[in-house]
């Protein structure tokens with residue numbers, strides 16, 4: 001758990017489907033509208049099944065999770081930590097990867113959460129979804 005970015009794989013090539021002619025913004029007033037992400041595109045916190053998941057960006061000096069790790073989900077404290085030197089869409093991807101760990105663990109599927117390949121793919125898809133919403 002916790003290793004952020006794996007090698008980019010080829011999974012989302014040519015798979016961009018789009019429902020023809022239907023605008024996603026016909027309905028407003030959903031929770032999505034109230035979402036106010038930080039300027040770096042990751043939230044400060046979010047809720048999962050009644051738990052508040054805090055998202056902290058940590059400087060390399062205070063980072064305790066090793067050099068090969070850029071993000072980590074800490075299930076005991078319901079926290080996600082992201083390394084501050086990891087920026088932009090990279091940080092978003094690491095955040096989404098860790099958020100998938102969090103979702104699977106909170107859903108009681110820690111077995112699936114240990115499948116880093118699955119987590120990484122779902123993380124990439126989640127990042128794509130969140131950054132292409134209209």
Ligand SMILES: [Zn+2]
Pocket residue numbers: 001002003004097101116119
């Ligand atoms: Zn992981």
